[in-house]
Amino acid sequence: MAGAEISVRGLEKSFGQLKAVDDLSLDIPSGEFLALLGPSGSGKSTVLMMLAGFEVPTGGAITIDGRDCTRMPPQKRNIGMVFQHYSLFPHLSVLDNVAFPLKMRGEAKAARRRRAAEALEVVRLEGYGDRMPSQLSGGQRQRVALARAIVYQPRLLLMDEPLSALDKNLREEMQLEIKRLHSELGVTVVFVTHDQGEALTMADRVAILRGGKIQQISPARELYERPANLFSAGFIGEMNMIPAQWDGSGLVLAQGDRLAPPDTALIGTAPTGAATLAIRPERLRVTAPDAPGALAATLEEVVYAGAGTLLIARLADGTEIRARIPSAGLPRLSEGERIGLAFDPDALLVYGEAAA
Amino acid sequence: MSLSSFMQPDGRNLSKAGITLLMAPFFMLIGIAFLYPLISLLSISVTEPELGFQNYERILDTPVYGKVLLRTLWIALLVSILSLFLAFPVAMAMVSSGGAMAVFITACILLPFWSSVLVRTAAWAVLLQRNGIVNDLLQAIGIIDAPVRLLYTQGAVVVAMTHVLMPFMVLPIYGALRNIPQDYGRAAAICGAGPLRGFIEVTLPLAMPGVLGGFILVFLTALGYFITPALLGSPQEMMIATLISQQLREFLDWPFAAALVGVLTLFVTAITLVFSRVFRFDRMLGGQV
Numbered sequence: 001m002a003g004a005e006i007s008v009r010g011l012e013k014s015f016g017q018l019k020a021v022d023d024l025s026l027d028i029p030s031g032e033f034l035a036l037l038g039p040s041g042s043g044k045s046t047v048l049m050m051l052a053g054f055e056v057p058t059g060g061a062i063t064i065d066g067r068d069c070t071r072m073p074p075q076k077r078n079i080g081m082v083f084q085h086y087s088l089f090p091h092l093s094v095l096d097n098v099a100f101p102l103k104m105r106g107e108a109k110a111a112r113r114r115r116a117a118e119a120l121e122v123v124r125l126e127g128y129g130d131r132m133p134s135q136l137s138g139g140q141r142q143r144v145a146l147a148r149a150i151v152y153q154p155r156l157l158l159m160d161e162p163l164s165a166l167d168k169n170l171r172e173e174m175q176l177e178i179k180r181l182h183s184e185l186g187v188t189v190v191f192v193t194h195d196q197g198e199a200l201t202m203a204d205r206v207a208i209l210r211g212g213k214i215q216q217i218s219p220a221r222e223l224y225e226r227p228a229n230l231f232s233a234g235f236i237g238e239m240n241m242i243p244a245q246w247d248g249s250g251l252v253l254a255q256g257d258r259l260a261p262p263d264t265a266l267i268g269t270a271p272t273g274a275a276t277l278a279i280r281p282e283r284l285r286v287t288a289p290d291a292p293g294a295l296a297a298t299l300e301e302v303v304y305a306g307a308g309t310l311l312i313a314r315l316a317d318g319t320e321i322r323a324r325i326p327s328a329g330l331p332r333l334s335e336g337e338r339i340g341l342a343f344d345p346d347a348l349l350v351y352g353e354a355a356a
Numbered sequence: 357m358s359l360s361s362f363m364q365p366d367g368r369n370l371s372k373a374g375i376t377l378l379m380a381p382f383f384m385l386i387g388i389a390f391l392y393p394l395i396s397l398l399s400i401s402v403t404e405p406e407l408g409f410q411n412y413e414r415i416l417d418t419p420v421y422g423k424v425l426l427r428t429l430w431i432a433l434l435v436s437i438l439s440l441f442l443a444f445p446v447a448m449a450m451v452s453s454g455g456a457m458a459v460f461i462t463a464c465i466l467l468p469f470w471s472s473v474l475v476r477t478a479a480w481a482v483l484l485q486r487n488g489i490v491n492d493l494l495q496a497i498g499i500i501d502a503p504v505r506l507l508y509t510q511g512a513v514v515v516a517m518t519h520v521l522m523p524f525m526v527l528p529i530y531g532a533l534r535n536i537p538q539d540y541g542r543a544a545a546i547c548g549a550g551p552l553r554g555f556i557e558v559t560l561p562l563a564m565p566g567v568l569g570g571f572i573l574v575f576l577t578a579l580g581y582f583i584t585p586a587l588l589g590s591p592q593e594m595m596i597a598t599l600i601s602q603q604l605r606e607f608l609d610w611p612f613a614a615a616l617v618g619v620l621t622l623f624v625t626a627i628t629l630v631f632s633r634v635f636r637f638d639r640m641l642g643g644q645v
Contacts, residue, residue: 054542074545075554081546087539091561100557104548148547158546 003031003188004065004155006051012059013046013212020046022212024060033182033189035203037196039235043212045160048192052158053077064156075104080149080187082162086141088133094120094144095129101152119151120144122181139170146178150185157182159191163198175202196236200224208232229268230351233278240279240321243354246271251350253277254317257295261348271352283347284323286311286330287340294340297321302333313339394621401614411615421599425619428596431514431585432578436525438518439574440567443525447566450526451533465523473520477587480516481507484588512588513595520584521577525570532566533559572631576624596620 006028013021021043028034036044049055051062053074061070069077088097095116102112120126123143133141142162149157159178163171179202182189193199199206200220207217208231215235216228227233234241244251250260259277289296297313309330311323323341333339362374370378401411415421450461468476483490484506491503506512536559544554582597589595594602596616603613 052542052546054545073550074542075548075550077546078548079546081543083539083543085537085539087537087543089540089543089558089562100544100549101547103557104553148543152548 003186005030006188007063010060011050011057011062013050013055014058020212024212024214026207026214028188031186031188033191033202033204035199035206036190036192036209037199037206038209039194042209044192044209048158048160048190051190052079052081078154079156079158080154081158082145082149084161084164086145088141088144090133093129094131094133097133097144098147098151101148105152116151119147123147138166139174142166142174155187157187157189159189161193178202208235226267230276230353238281238322240281242277242319244275244277246273246275251275251277255315261350262345265348265350267349267351269352271350274354276351276354278349278351279343279347281322281324283343285342286325287342289338289340291340291342294342296338296340299333299335299337299339301335397614398618400611401618404611411612414612415615415619424594424596424599427593428579431510431595432575434514435517435521435578436571436575439522439525440571443522443529443570446526447529447533450530465526473583476520477516477584480512480588484512507588508590510593513585516584516588517578517581521574524573524577528569529563529566532563536562579624580620
């Protein structure tokens with residue numbers, strides 16, 4: 001079984017004056033695991049609702065496996081879906097829940113019981129068929145929901161924040177479980193989440209949404225190492241953002257330092273005037289305040305956290321700058337001390353826009 | 357005794373003493389205004405005019421009383437079924453509509469409560485009388501040539517009682533439907549169920565507690581209903597409440613009226629027990645899913 005191929009063109013959804021999804025285009029190849037990541041109100045759930053058929057787009061088109069699905073009702077789409085709150089039918093046993101889609105497809109009773117039992121085996125819940133959903137734990141319920149979504153072997157699986165109701169340990173276990181299922185089944189997965197760690201861990205590609213538009217769509221590593229714009233840079237992980245001026249060939253910081261970042265550090269259009277220097281906290285090292293190439297800063301706080309230590313320092317112009325340094329070998333530092341923060345040139349990212 | 361002895365240490369839930377205190381006025385009311393009269397009435401039925409079951413034997417031996425009882429059960433059942441079919445769509449619409457529309461529908465349901473049952477029943481008398489609007493309308497569209505008797509018939513009783521009792525069906529069903537998360541309908545749809553199939557397989561079973569709750573509420577109320585059958589019904593086709601009233605006020609036969617009350621009480625108790633056994637009464641009232 002191969003996954004579905006999805007093409008979204010110029011998708012739009014307005015609720016009155018509000019444009020929840022704004023001219024969004026997206027191609028998902030067969031078998032990809034795509035995460036839609038964004039803050040609440042970014043339109044990620046609306047996109048999923050339109051893929052499922054629960055919302056009708058106000059513009060644009062959705063094609064699944066070459067078939068125009070834009071206005072097709074959900075029951076005709078043959079898509080699997082896992083909901084945030086499991087949405088198991090409380091009046092049906094676990095087995096009947098899983099067999100429900102097969103019943104709707106007119107499959108004979110014996111066959112659908114057999115296939116439902118098989119699907120329960122896939123999610124490692126064999127023997128739980130006779131229980132009622134209320135007798136299961138949250139993690140088990142989500143496995144049943146997963147079994148119900150894959151039992152009819154759909155080519156596309158949608159997941160709407162399926163792990164957000166689970167506690168941390170269970171969430172990590174289910175992340176791996178879903179990854180395993182994805183590679184076993186070869187199904188295309190579209191996964192909505194507001195948890196960036198989850199998106200980076202699970203997805204082949206992550207699409208970052210904001211204001212109904214895609215900000216960036218790339219593999220996890222690229223997303224983290226070369227965010228396409230300041231929003232992505234600030235949204236994924238921690239990022240120091242230092243206001244600067246571009247003088248034509250280098251960056252001048254407010255406190256006077258001049259840096260000449262390599263060409264590869266420049267992202268997007270070439271900067272003119274106001275620019276932003278971005279650098280991840282874990283790419284900084286502590287040196288003497290007068291070391292060449294290092295940024296001089298005043299240490300404000302030292303937060304020891306086992307393997308790493310977080311340093312919070314301030315540049316002369318008041319910009320806060322954070323560094324995450326391996327605790328081993330870190331010299332004794334005290335608050336108020338002057339330090340230098342050094343970095344490799346390839347750690348620098350330069351954006352031709354002013355930080356908000 | 358300080359106030360704290362009525363509370364649990366958690367400061368939120370009542371202690372046993374607290375619960376007793378809160379329930380005391382209600383239990384007193386029930387005791388004085390319901391249990392005491394009921395018990396004394398029932399004791400009259402077996403002690404007067406002499407000790408024994410002769411009053412009950414009279415009910416069993418006289419076919420007309422059996423007929424009244426059967427007719428009462430039949431009308432109550434009919435009213436409940438009609439209410440159900442009228443109420444379910446209304447409850448569905450209430451759940452689906454939001455904002456102003458939901459307020460409007462709720463107001464329409466509760467509006468009749470602003471006037472007394474007597475007024476609403478009298479209104480039906482106006483509508484159904486010989487030269488009333490219903491007769492005029494039927495003649496205008498040519499279904500009948502001359503005015504027909506609508507008032508003082510079983511039909512009039514059923515229609516008016518359905519009108520009065522329907523709100524008691526709408527509210528429990530609305531409660532049950534509102535408790536069904538929106539995602540259940542979506543889950544059914546994505547699993548391949550069209551709107552009708554999803555309704556039958558998911559919405560209806562989950563609404564059953566509300567349906568059954570509303571049904572017994574309307575059915576039991578209809579069993580003992582008095583005003584509407586008394587004002588709109590035919591004296592030849594009495595219901596049990598009108599019969600009891602007749603025995604009390606016209607024939608002053610208290611022991612026999614008390615025996616009729618005994619039979620009605622027996623039916624209500626039996627029906628309630630059967631329902632609670634078969635359909636889990638506790639879950640029904642909560643309207644849980």
